[in-house]
Amino acid sequence: MAGKSIADKVRETQVWKSIFRHGPPTNARNRAAVIAGNVFLHLHPIKLKKSGVQLGYTWCMGGLTFFIFLALTVTGVLLMFYYRPTAEYAFHDIIALKEHVPLGIMREIHRWGAHAMVITVWLHMFRVFMTGSYKPPREFNWGIGVILLVLTLLLSFTGYLLPWDQLAIWAITVGSNMAKATPFLGHGGPGASLAQIGDFVMVSDKNDVRFQLLAGRFVGEPALLRFYILHCIFIPLVVGVLIAIHFWRVRKDGGISAPL
């Protein structure tokens, strides 16, 4: 068979067939199967409307946000090789990341990427609002998006403590004091004074939500470790799941920015 290209020969090997179950994308069915059968592409719509890829219409802010989220994940994992979340080491490890480590700019990419992601999330929501894309049937996805906004801000907030300098400690002290005012669950909030029987105080600074967040009454080493775990594991996992739902719903609700 002289007419066979190398690409065709590779596609006929058992290794290739064990990975890709569809044939070469030479007909409409296989072109669809290339997308639908690939785990990295399956959130990508099989068919795109022309209006969905016009740059001027969507500004790409949702896509940029996701790109920055991926960049933050990669640089964040790299930073974890050098950073130790203890009061003894945290501050010096941040200095070392800049001065002792090749490509110390990695930490700056992570930091400025965080700022950029907050901005692109806002601009993404601004575009969605101004184009009316939050309206039915997309109102559920708007709700998911609002939760993602809050989680983005929480990722920034929990990351702020990790350099363990004066700015970080006092900013988290101020920020976590807001948890005091949680209704019924914070000892300074409305309802906390109702949960008092005689001299026995049920919601105090030793058992309210702020205590649970900080593992103490002040920002100290236990708070640093808690914020590190929230920042690196807990919140990113939740964000990842919600992003998957978000993208899936974009596809189900008529694609990116297309008029319905």
Add this chain to the structure above:
Amino acid sequence: MSDEKRQLNRREFFSYFTMGWIAFGAASAGLLSLVFRFLYPNVNFEPEMEFIAGQPIDYDNGVDERWKKKYGVWMVKQEGKLVALSNICTHLGCIPNWLPAELKFKCPCHGSGYYMNGVNFEGPAPRPLERYKVALNPEGKIVVDKTKIFREEKGQWSNPSSFIEV
């Protein structure tokens, strides 16, 4: 007909099914409550909320800073009263400094200022510093109890537990 041998009909099957789900849900809720409890340590290594701050004779008139670093308390003696003043700014919870030359507490974060007695007079602080309960134990030593708070704006500074007469 073998009526003696009862068969599981559809209705019974689903009632068992429901029981199974309820049991599963209860077990899951129990495990989640364990996770919740896990996040509250039995012991933490922060300073005690109650401590002994020497005797009234140890203090001169003015602000004493010896307990600030460990317990976050200024002992302030003036006009025949000794009080334990909280060092937490009522604006956002930072730690002000005592400026002896200007006779005021000043928060470095947003500039809240307080007189020596704890009353706010400048900056964004919305209310005076809080005072903690002070009492003399049988040996004549001062016991400061930080779990009891007295606020000026609630008229609690006249409470006899909020100061020691000297």
